[in-house]
Amino acid sequence: MAPIENKVLVLFAHPAQRRSEVNVHMARVAEWVPGVTVVDLYAEYPNLDIDVETEQARLRDHDVLVFLHPLYWYSTPAILKEWQDLVLEYGFAYGSGGTALHGKTFFSALTAGGPEAAYRAEGYNHFPLRQLLAPLEQTASLCGMTWLPPFVLHSARRAKEEGRIEAHLDAWEHLLEAVVHGRLDLATLREAETLNGVLDVAVQGG
Amino acid sequence: MESFLLQAFVYLVAAVVAVPVANRLGLGSVLGYLIAGVVIGPLLGVVGAETQDLQAYAEFGVVMMLFLIGLELEPKALWNMRVRLLGLGGMQVAVTTGLITAAAMAFGLYWSVALAVGLVFSLSSTAIVLQTLGEKGLIRTDGGQASFSVLLAQDIAVIPMLALIPLLAAPELMGANWGGGISDIRFTAGGGGSILEGQPGWIVTLVVLGSVAVIVLGGHYLTRPMFRFLALAKLPEIFTAGALLMVIGIALLMTLVGLSPALGTFLAGVVLANSEYRHELEADIEPFKGLLLGLFFITVGAGINFAILFENVFFILGLTIGMMLVKGLVLFGLAKAFKIRGAAGWLFTLGLAQAGEFGFVLLSFTTQNDVIPVGLGQTLQLVVTLSMLLTPALFIFHERVLANKVDTDKAEDDEIDQAGPVIIAGLGRFGQVVNRMLLSNGHKTVVLDYRNDLISGLRNFGVTAYFGDPSRPDMLLAAGIREAKVIIVAIDDQEKAVEIVEYVAREHPHVHIVARANDRQHVYKLYSAGARDIVRELFDSSIRAGRYALLALGHHPFDAERASRRYVKQDRHNLALLARLWDPDLTPLENEPYAAKAREINQEINEAMMKAQSPDNAGAERAWTPPPKGGKVSDDEDRQGTAAE
Ligand SMILES: Cc1cc2nc3c(=O)[nH]c(=O)nc-3n(C[C@H](O)[C@H](O)[C@H](O)COP(=O)(O)O)c2cc1C
Numbered sequence: 001m002a003p004i005e006n007k008v009l010v011l012f013a014h015p016a017q018r019r020s021e022v023n024v025h026m027a028r029v030a031e032w033v034p035g036v037t038v039v040d041l042y043a044e045y046p047n048l049d050i051d052v053e054t055e056q057a058r059l060r061d062h063d064v065l066v067f068l069h070p071l072y073w074y075s076t077p078a079i080l081k082e083w084q085d086l087v088l089e090y091g092f093a094y095g096s097g098g099t100a101l102h103g104k105t106f107f108s109a110l111t112a113g114g115p116e117a118a119y120r121a122e123g124y125n126h127f128p129l130r131q132l133l134a135p136l137e138q139t140a141s142l143c144g145m146t147w148l149p150p151f152v153l154h155s156a157r158r159a160k161e162e163g164r165i166e167a168h169l170d171a172w173e174h175l176l177e178a179v180v181h182g183r184l185d186l187a188t189l190r191e192a193e194t195l196n197g198v199l200d201v202a203v204q205g206g
Numbered sequence: 207m208e209s210f211l212l213q214a215f216v217y218l219v220a221a222v223v224a225v226p227v228a229n230r231l232g233l234g235s236v237l238g239y240l241i242a243g244v245v246i247g248p249l250l251g252v253v254g255a256e257t258q259d260l261q262a263y264a265e266f267g268v269v270m271m272l273f274l275i276g277l278e279l280e281p282k283a284l285w286n287m288r289v290r291l292l293g294l295g296g297m298q299v300a301v302t303t304g305l306i307t308a309a310a311m312a313f314g315l316y317w318s319v320a321l322a323v324g325l326v327f328s329l330s331s332t333a334i335v336l337q338t339l340g341e342k343g344l345i346r347t348d349g350g351q352a353s354f355s356v357l358l359a360q361d362i363a364v365i366p367m368l369a370l371i372p373l374l375a376a377p378e379l380m381g382a383n384w385g386g387g388i389s390d391i392r393f394t395a396g397g398g399g400s401i402l403e404g405q406p407g408w409i410v411t412l413v414v415l416g417s418v419a420v421i422v423l424g425g426h427y428l429t430r431p432m433f434r435f436l437a438l439a440k441l442p443e444i445f446t447a448g449a450l451l452m453v454i455g456i457a458l459l460m461t462l463v464g465l466s467p468a469l470g471t472f473l474a475g476v477v478l479a480n481s482e483y484r485h486e487l488e489a490d491i492e493p494f495k496g497l498l499l500g501l502f503f504i505t506v507g508a509g510i511n512f513a514i515l516f517e518n519v520f521f522i523l524g525l526t527i528g529m530m531l532v533k534g535l536v537l538f539g540l541a542k543a544f545k546i547r548g549a550a551g552w553l554f555t556l557g558l559a560q561a562g563e564f565g566f567v568l569l570s571f572t573t574q575n576d577v578i579p580v581g582l583g584q585t586l587q588l589v590v591t592l593s594m595l596l597t598p599a600l601f602i603f604h605e606r607v608l609a610n611k612v613d614t615d616k617a618e619d620d621e622i623d624q625a626g627p628v629i630i631a632g633l634g635r636f637g638q639v640v641n642r643m644l645l646s647n648g649h650k651t652v653v654l655d656y657r658n659d660l661i662s663g664l665r666n667f668g669v670t671a672y673f674g675d676p677s678r679p680d681m682l683l684a685a686g687i688r689e690a691k692v693i694i695v696a697i698d699d700q701e702k703a704v705e706i707v708e709y710v711a712r713e714h715p716h717v718h719i720v721a722r723a724n725d726r727q728h729v730y731k732l733y734s735a736g737a738r739d740i741v742r743e744l745f746d747s748s749i750r751a752g753r754y755a756l757l758a759l760g761h762h763p764f765d766a767e768r769a770s771r772r773y774v775k776q777d778r779h780n781l782a783l784l785a786r787l788w789d790p791d792l793t794p795l796e797n798e799p800y801a802a803k804a805r806e807i808n809q810e811i812n813e814a815m816m817k818a819q820s821p822d823n824a825g826a827e828r829a830w831t832p833p834p835k836g837g838k839v840s841d842d843e844d845r846q847g848t849a850a851e
Contacts, residue, residue: 016830017762046767072830113832113839124842157835 004035005182006105009062013041013069013077021160022111022153022168023070029169030068035180037062041079048082055087056100064105064179065145067136070156071112074125074132084139093143102144105179105186107195108136109172111156119154130193146186151175151195171196216253220246221500234341236334237598239500243507253508261505261566267498268333268563269457270491272361272468275336275354276475277484284476287355294352294544295359298558302328302536306529318374322577325367326569326586327529331562332357333499334597339557342605343688349550352541353557364466364564371568374577410464417463421456421470425477430662433483437658437673449490482661485654486674488684502563510591514584522585526592534559552608556600560593627652629690629717631676631706632697633660633669636722636743640694641669652685655697677702679709687714695721695737704731711736729781730788749774768829780807 012027014020031038039058045051059065069076091097118125119132130137130149140147151172159165175195178184189195220242228238246252307324311317335353336345344350429452436448456474457467478484515522534555541551566587573583628644630637633655644651653671655661661671674681676697687693693710695703703721710717721737723729732740749770756766784807787800794800833839 015764018765019830019832042764043762046763070832077830118840118843124840157832161835 002181004180006035006063006180007061008033008036008064008066008176008179009058010036010038010066010068010109010176011041011080011083012038013067013080013083015042015077015079017042020070022156022165023068025165025169026068026109026111026172029173030176033173033176033180036176038068041083045079048079050079050083050086052086052089055083056089056092059087059104060100062104064107065101066106067108067110069108069110071110074127075135076108088139088143099144104145105148106136106140106145107148108133108150109152110150111153111159113157114154116154128193146190148186148189149192149194213253213256216246217501217504220504225500234338234598234601235500236337236503237595239503240507240595240598243504244510245507246504247508248510248512257505257508260501261509264498264502264505265563265567266457267495267500267502269468269471270453270495271333271336271499273453273471273475274488274491274495275358276472276477277479277488279476280479281476287358290352290355290544291359291362294540295356295363297540297543298356298536299328299360299363301540302533305532305536309528309532319578319582322371322374322568322572323586325371326565326572326590327533327561329360329364329562329564329568330357330533330558331560331565331594331597332361333502333563334560334594335557335562337499338598338601342601344553347550347553348546349553349557352544352546352550352554356554356558358472360562360564361466361468361472364469364568367568368466368571371572371577372575374572375575413463414465417459417465417470418473420459421473422477425474429478429481429483433486433673434658434662442675442678445486446490449487450494453491480670482665482671482673485652485672485681485684489674489678489680492680492684506563506566506591506594509587511584511588515588518585522588522592525585526589526596529561529589530559530593530596533561549604549608553604556604556608557597559600560597561590562594565590627686627690629654629676629682629685629687629693631655631682631693631695632722633657633664633671634696634698637694637696638664638669640696640720652690654681654685677705679713682706682710687717690714690717692718692720695719695732697722700724700728700731703728704735707732707735707737726781726784730785731790733785734788734790745774745777783807 010027010030012023012030014023014027017024027038027040030036037058041050067076067080069080072078075081088094089098092100112119112129114123114125117123119127119129121127125132129152133150137147153159153164153168155162159168221239224242224245225235225238228241229235243257247254247257303321303324305324306327307317307320310320310323313320315323335357339345339350339353345354432452433445433448436445439445452474453471456470460467460470478487481487537555537558538551541547541554546554569578569583569587569590572578573580578586627650630641630644630651630653633641633653637653637655641651641653653669654674654676655671656673656675658673661673664671672685674684676682676685676695677699682693687710693706695706695710697703697706703723707719707721710719718739719737720739720741721732723732723740723742725742729740729742752773753766753770756769757763761769783803784800787797787803788794789797789800792800794804
């Protein structure tokens with residue numbers, strides 16, 4: 001077995017998991033990948049009462065940070081925002097002495113109800129996903145992290161009926177393994193729209 | 207017996223009629239008592255010479271008042287006051303004495319007589335001023351605090367004055383042994399002589415210091431076992447008897463060694479200020495103090511000798527006004543020097559400009575010691591009385607005219623507001639948690655419980671709590687309900703809890719009530735008594751147990767959390783609906799609207815249960831519901847969907 005190069009922290013946020021058709025399965029899959037830690041934020045903090053010390057220790061302990069969540073109003077579910085507001089403190093994540101995250105990597109793994117075509121200037125969502133995620137990109141940048149484009153499942157509400165979920169979960173598992181074992185060429189990935197398409201190209205010797 | 211009853215009847219009638227009327231007219235209770243005295247004494251002549259004897263007993267009210275003041279003053283607070291006590295108070299006594307002595311000498315009095323007059327007039331009336339400040343809620347304001355320091359300094363200064371006065375007697379009248387001076391000190395006119403009569407000075411000093419030590423150490427170490435023992439009797443009047451016994455015992459001890467009983471009880475009060483019995487003692491002594499002080503003021507009014515007054519009306523009036531002017535000027539100057547500004551400074555200046563009851567004491571003492579001739583003594587007595595009579599008028603002047611003009615008092619009001627503590631009635635497991643939570647968030651609490659063993663036990667762990675039955679209104683008053691913002695009614699006794707809620711909601715509507723309830727019936731009773739924040743003692747813990755069960759059954763923690771919140775919300779809503787319909791005079795079955803609502807709620811609960819048990823329950827909750835499958839999210843969707851494909 002290949003050695004673990006990067007420890008991956010997946011912060012999973014889904015407030016209505018009984019209804020989830022994709023995200024819960026992605027979380028289950030991630031739990032089985034060696035080198036990946038999955039934290040179900042809504043389970044750990046049902047009161048949204050986030051423990052800053054614990055979360056900062058987790059960040060220090062990992063090399064790659066992943067937000068796993070459904071896209072809610074072009075953004076993350078509320079608890080991930082709360083997590084950012086509380087955990088990314090001055091002196092820890094940014095500002096003087098705030099170097100704890102320097103050199104780490106960040107990306108989102110998300111599912112969106114809308115089709116890919118909707119996330120274009122001429123589509124009904126008008127903005128490309130990457131542009132909608134600009135706040136996260138800039139957050140990563142201020143914290144000194146390498147930002148990667150998101151890993152996306154579009155038309156997530158039809159994926160089950162159309163039998164697309166298995167393939168997506170496989171791709172997700174491969175992506176995580178590639179990240180853990182350092183088989184991704186980050187430089188190539190940074191310019192891509194999403195992580196989905198470029199995966200086969202970027203995985204070295206995969 | 208009959209004459210005693212008659213006397214008591216006359217005094218009580220006078221008080222009961224005059225005081226409420228005076229209060230109604232905004233004159234304050236002190237003036238009411240004084241007028242009552244004038245009416246039954248000089249005016250109607252129903253009481254006569256015996257008022258002088260009565261006054262001796264009534265002065266004990268001052269002793270009790272100082273005990274109560276001491277109780278409110280922790281030693282630390284006293285220490286913090288030292289600058290004002292010595293500076294403000296000391297200066298007031300010294301400068302006033304000096305000026306009045308000079309004036310008296312200008313009138314042609316011999317210097318020793320003049321000095322005695324200066325001393326008599328330098329003192330103000332603790333009884334009137336503190337009573338009035340208390341009634342008007344001004345004690346904690348800046349002006350009130352300054353006045354209080356000066357009064358306290360004066361009370362302390364009485365002791366060396368009493369020692370000094372015999373030395374002022376014409377030389378041929380002086381005894382060979384000056385220590386006899388102290389030994390003659392009496393505070394109450396009817397009191398006995400000191401046991402130290404004729405002893406050498408160093409013995410006197412030793413005994414005096416010894417008695418102070420007895421008070422401090424006794425107050426610290428003996429009162430607790432004593433009150434614990436008394437509490438065993440579980441009879442409130444025994445506790446009252448114990449409290450009286452302690453105050454009278456201290457006064458007796460002080461009189462025996464020739465010290466001021468007022469000072470002794472004040473000291474005892476300070477020592478007990480941290481004790482768990484503080485509020486109980488306050489509640490027990492307060493009514494005695496009030497009645498005795500009232501009696502004292504009546505005797506002052508009744509004792510006015512109008513014959514002498516009318517002979518020299520202008521002279522005596524002139525003296526009174528002159529004396530008050532001098533005192534007022536000194537106070538005004540001090541207020542400026544000590545930066546007591548605005549309305550506070552005026553309160554200080556006008557409030558303390560009179561002579562006081564200690565002046566009477568000094569006067570009778572000086573005439574006994576032949577320092578001041580009897581005739582002059584009577585005139586001076588009239589001056590003191592008149593100045594006391596004028597004081598309520600000055601307070602009214604301050605209130606109506608000055609306090610409104612100078613608007614700095616507003617801020618002071620807020621300060622009292624801020625300091626307003628939380629009262630926790632009942633220190634069982636419920637009250638303890640509330641108490642710790644409030645304390646850890648920086649709030650001051652006053653905790654009351656009538657279980658003595660519990661309080662002593664918790665005191666060992668550093669919990670500050672006071673002994674006393676919180677369902678007694680006087681107990682709550684002593685605990686500061688007037689200034690409180692919140693009361694937590696946390697006692698076990700359901701009936702008493704309802705009583706407390708009723709009382710507080712009725713008499714102190716500004717206090718927010720949080721009440722602990724036992725069951726639903728109790729909730730309804732508390733609600734109709736006026737409580738709005740009602741906590742069922744087992745409700746929240748049962749909810750948590752339910753949540754744990756949901757978790758164990760495999761619910762996601764966030765779902766379990768939301769399910770319990772939803773349950774709490776629904777249940778409290780239903781309970782509030784029923785509480786509004788509940789009628790204390792009807793059983794739930796007789797109460798038709800109540801019964802109908804209860805049936806309706808039951809029906810709803812059943813329906814919700816059926817729904818929750820159906821298989822497609824996952825979609826039941828209305829939160830984070832995605833759009834339906836195949837449903838449109840945008841009108842543009844169809845048009846663009848194909849275009850983008
Ligand atoms: C509150 C809410 C907001 C949503 N906002 C968006 C959105 O802005 N854009 C989008 O494409 N889908 C949106 N959706 C659809 C979700 O992204 C979709 O239901 C989810 O990705 C499906 O994943 P799951 O089955 O794991 O829940 C929203 C859904 C909800 C419940």
